[in-house]
Amino acid sequence: MIRNVGVALLLGGSTVLGGAAAVPAHAAPADGLAEDLDAVLRDGRLQGAAVDVVVRDARTGEFLYDRDGGGQVTPASNNKLQTAAAAFGILGPGYRFRTTVSVKGGNLYLKGTGDTTMRAAEYDRLAAAVAAAGITEIKGDLVADDTWFGAKRTPDDWDPADLQYAYAGQTSALTVSPNDDFDAGSIEISLSPAAREGDPVRAGLTPGTGVVKIDNRAVTGPPGSPSTLAVDRSNGANTIVITGSHPAGAAPTSVLRTVEGPTLYAADVFRRALKAHGVRVSGTTERGRTPPGARTVATRTSMPLSRLAKPFLKLSNNVMAETLVKAIGRKVRGEGTWAAGLPAVTAHIRRLGVDTSQVTMTDGSGLSRGNRTTAVQLSTLLRNVRKRPWFPAWYSALPVAGQPDPLTGGTLANRMRGTAAAGNVHAKTGTLTGVTALSGYVTDPRGRMLIFSSVFNGYSGGAPKDIEDEIAVRLATGGDGARAALRRMAPVDGGHLESTWTGGLRP
Structure with missing residues (x-):
């Protein structure tokens, strides 16, 4: 009008x-x-x-x-x-998000309330606290509890074409940010040319996780050629497809893409941190609910809302x-x-x-x-x-x-x-x-x-x-x-x- x-x-x-x-x-x-x-x-x-x-x-x-x-x-x-x-x-300006780790019945429970400031370093500190509590083995499962929030991840009327980009990340009570800007629910894909023309471009993920896979089809182009790299994730999948070329001798580059299902992404980052601190989990990683009476062994609170x-x-x-x-x-x-x-x-x-x-x-x-x-x-x-x-x-x-x-x-x-x-x-x-x-x-x-x-x-x-x-x-x-x-x-x-x-x- x-x-x-x-x-x-x-x-x-x-x-x-x-x-x-x-x-x-x-x-x-x-x-x-x-x-x-x-x-x-x-x-x-x-x-x-x-x-x-x-x-x-x-x-x-x-x-x-x-x-x-x-x-x-x-x-x-x-x-x-x-x-x-x-x-x-x-x-209230003093409001803080809380992430807890607790144990019961042989399982380890990771429960979140929506802290978008949780990076790999914060999960590492939680894992260190678990190890410091004397826990070296979990014979059951690692259970990711995201029940503080509903299961719907994005508003109904967001454009599906936006959903792979970091500005349209999925919400979850358990999530992880790849950077200090707290782009929660996203992962950083780093890209650099190989030493020789024609070889695959080098690609990596930050933070490291097995939840996201890379399908790298990109090659190293001739020196001085234009970069034609494209990085895409299809909605509903967690495979990052990399195509195009990046010239030999060019500077490394990076890009953010969202992750489908941030809960299991966060749990995987935490499980890797547990392993690094000598805590072995025998069972699987799954979503679930923390049972009443579970004993809290580690807690992390966010900065206040202010x-x-x-x-x-x-x-x-x-x-x-x-x-x-x-x-x-x-x-x-x-x-x-x-x-x-x-x-x-x-x-x-x-x-x-x-x-x-x-x-x-x-x-x-x-x-x-x-x-x-x-x-x-x-x-x-x-x-x-x-x-x-x-x-x-x-x-x-x-x-x-x-x-x-x-x-x-x-x-x-x-x-x-x-x-x-x-x-x-x-x-x-x-x-x-x-x-x-x-x-x-x-x-x-x-x-x-x-x-x-x-x-x-x-x-x-x-x-x-x-x-x-x-x-x-x-x-x-x-x-x-x-x-x-x-x-x-x-x-x-x-x-x-x-x-x-x-x-x-x-x-």
């Missing part, structure tokens, strides 16, 4: 926006903000697009600019703002988002499912003042195209969480413009550098094909905190993130000097694009 994206008309204290629900409005400020933002939004790429932009005074809530802010749009990863607010409010929120929001981690929805469902209704968690998220943001009649959530991350919200409702959420005791942790967890450290700048690390917005804008990005969003906080030259939300759907060409940046820089700079600052700004490279990255090879 093409909406009226013209300047709002003030009638009787309400804003009329092309038939959208009326929202509060006030006279435009005298600093030329409306004229400047209208000029920015006249970009031809936005012709015919849904263009929803709101700017508000954080303290008073006054609307300083509103361009179709009541229009319902697909938010992409701005959806995570709603999930994060509910996680802080329902689970810290976990940084990799979650700054790196826009989709699996963390869906895991938090399930954890919320488990706490509220005793069911670790989307069916239990998503209504609880919606109910909580309603208590934060969001008009949830304007909100639809079909997942927690924003990867689903069934999600809907409005720029006004996002701005209301951003304003009202400022009153919560956990707001400092929330604010700190948002990406910060122009800050190169990944756990500071996150998805804004390469954006707005060298402007008044750098180190100033704290905002959540959002990216899907045809969708881009940026919503958060900026301090203007008067020292006033502003809240802004810009969501574009259905534009032409690539994601117009430079337009988002122009808006943010204008708010940070004020009327004077904004244009000069924008001319100096480095081109936008997109940074870490959370829901469009297709897991391409990387050095």
Whole structure:
């Protein structure tokens, strides 16, 4: 639907926006903000697009600019703002995930509650603790208990074409991450050329596991030839097929792919760690439930949510988002499912003042195209969480413009550098094909905190993130000097694009 994206008309204290629900409005400020933002939004790429932009005074809530802010749009990863607010409010900033190892009846039980920060090193420490408890042999089975969450691994409406990529990993109460970004439920495939042209490319897995198999059909190409490597996993299978060529003498490369059934993947990584620490398991590895009365011999707790929120929001981690929805469902209704968690998220943001009649959530991350919200409702959420005791942790967890450290700048690390917005804008990005969003906080030259939300759907060409940046820089700079600052700004490279990255090879 093409909406009226013209300047709002003030009638009787309400804003009329092309038939959208009326929202509060006030006279435009005298600093030329409306004229400047209208000029920015006249970009031809936005012709015919849904263009929803709101700017508000954080303290008073006054609307300083509103361009179709009541229009319902697909938010992409701005959806995570709603999930994060509910996680802080329902689970609490001190919430931790727990992984335990216990014994009973000759079996060893590994039980998880959804810790996405479990890497091979964490499973190794659990195995070391088992050995330190004097256990050297398990005559029965290793039982992987993932019953804390429901068995459904991904939301119903995720695109099947996405499911092999790390941004669409499967959720499980027991999982493993291959890296420090906590891409849970994925595995890293490392690739390097052989010494001789024509020989198979060398391929390896991190962490090591027998759950995933490699079908390596790739060869080493002539020196200086282009790399044509392709790495694919079919849905429902755990065989990674590698094709193409990689030139002799070229640098090694790597790629992430998701794993079908993270539970047994995690259990296999743990079983290998047990063997390395001298603990022999005679039986099989299987899924099951920890029986009552089992004796706990090792425990690992995650970092608290107040810290976990940084990799979650700054790196826009989709699996963390869906895991938090399930954890919320488990706490509220005793069911670790989307069916239990998503209504609880919606109910909580309603208590934060969001008009949830304007909100639809079909997942927690924003990867689903069934999600809907409005720029006004996002701005209301951003304003009202400022009153919560956990707001400092929330604010700190948002990406910060122009800050190169990944756990500071996150998805804004390469954006707005060298402007008044750098180190100033704290905002959540959002990216899907045809969708881009940026919503958060900026301090203007008067020292006033502003809240802004810009969501574009259905534009032409690539994601117009430079337009988002122009808006943010204008708010940070004020009327004077904004244009000069924008001319100096480095081109936008997109940074870490959370829901469009297709897991391409990387050095």
